[in-house]
Amino acid sequence: xxxxxxxxxxxxxxxxxxxxxxxxxxxxxxxxxxxxxxxxxxxxxxxxxxxxxxxxxxxxxxxxxxxxxxxxxxxxxxxxxxxxxxxxxxxxxxxxxxxxxxxxxxxxxxxxxxxxxxxxxxxxx
Amino acid sequence: xxxxxxxxxxxxxxxxxxxxxxxxxxxxxxxxxxxxxxxxxxxxxxxxxxxxxxxxxxxxxxxxxxxxxxxxxxxxxxxxxxxxxxxxxxxxxxxxxxxxxxxxxxxxxxxxxxxxxxxxxxxxxxxxxxxxxxxxxxxxxxxxxxxxxxxxxxxxxxxxxxxxxxx
Numbered sequence: 001x002x003x004x005x006x007x008x009x010x011x012x013x014x015x016x017x018x019x020x021x022x023x024x025x026x027x028x029x030x031x032x033x034x035x036x037x038x039x040x041x042x043x044x045x046x047x048x049x050x051x052x053x054x055x056x057x058x059x060x061x062x063x064x065x066x067x068x069x070x071x072x073x074x075x076x077x078x079x080x081x082x083x084x085x086x087x088x089x090x091x092x093x094x095x096x097x098x099x100x101x102x103x104x105x106x107x108x109x110x111x112x113x114x115x116x117x118x119x120x121x122x123x124x125x
Numbered sequence: 126x127x128x129x130x131x132x133x134x135x136x137x138x139x140x141x142x143x144x145x146x147x148x149x150x151x152x153x154x155x156x157x158x159x160x161x162x163x164x165x166x167x168x169x170x171x172x173x174x175x176x177x178x179x180x181x182x183x184x185x186x187x188x189x190x191x192x193x194x195x196x197x198x199x200x201x202x203x204x205x206x207x208x209x210x211x212x213x214x215x216x217x218x219x220x221x222x223x224x225x226x227x228x229x230x231x232x233x234x235x236x237x238x239x240x241x242x243x244x245x246x247x248x249x250x251x252x253x254x255x256x257x258x259x260x261x262x263x264x265x266x267x268x269x270x271x272x273x274x275x276x277x278x279x280x281x282x283x284x285x286x287x288x289x290x291x292x
Binding site (some may be wrong): 044046047075086087088110111113115116117118120121122123124 | 182
């Protein structure tokens with residue numbers, strides 16, 4: 001399926017996300033769910049973005065976590081929290097930003113830590 | 126600690142940690158947010174100073190989306206100090222850039238602010254127009270917060286004009 005869509009991956013990212021979500025290929029599932037979430041966010045479809053990022057996190061949780069995955073965790077929690085804050089899920093957004101912060105600190109990822117703190121400030125402010 | 130104080134601590138920490146990675150765009154964004162918070166806390170001059178600092182960085186790094194946000198926030202400053210004509214000027218500048226960039230989050234926010242400024246200038250019809258546009262666009266992207274705020278502001282004007290029951 002992925003090969004069929006190679007030339008138009010951006011247009012078909014949702015289908016690929018759905019396809020890999022129901023497969024055993026966790027890495028591809030996370031890749032396309034994350035991409036579909038980004039696309040939904042860029043199109044202001046925040047509820048859809050929340051679903052994609054949440055699915056992505058659920059799959060990430062079942063993986064053996066190396067530093068790369070931990071960094072991914074913080075990035076995706078951050079994006080999930082942003083979409084949730086827009087659609088009014090502020091409490092959930094706060095919880096997810098706290099998780100993002102936790103992962104940034106675990107991996108000493110200063111760039112994402114600074115971003116997460118800024119997003120937290122925006123949520124409280 | 127209140128939410129705003131918590132927010133200020135977050136922004137300060139973000140700036141401190143951010144120094145190590147030297148992300149100027151984020152710095153401008155964080156300073157802008159601190160400016161807005163100080164405005165809301167009633168420290169208007171301190172808030173204005175932060176916003177001007179943020180604007181300088183935006184000009185240096187040429188980031189139009191953020192530049193538009195800061196202009197919108199400077200409009201809020203002028204709104205708060207009662208200089209509504211100036212507020213409208215800044216909101217309109219911000220709106221023009223945001224429309225060019227098709228920033229669907231910022232546009233309804235600026236339109237709501239324009240509505241509020243026109244309402245302060247007693248230009249009720251224009252205010253209602255902007256509130257309506259803001260509500261429509263907020264609903265389109267699912268921004269419940271902005272939609273709610275502008276519905277309240279719109280209805281306050283309609284209530285004053287005794288037109289509330291007709292809507």
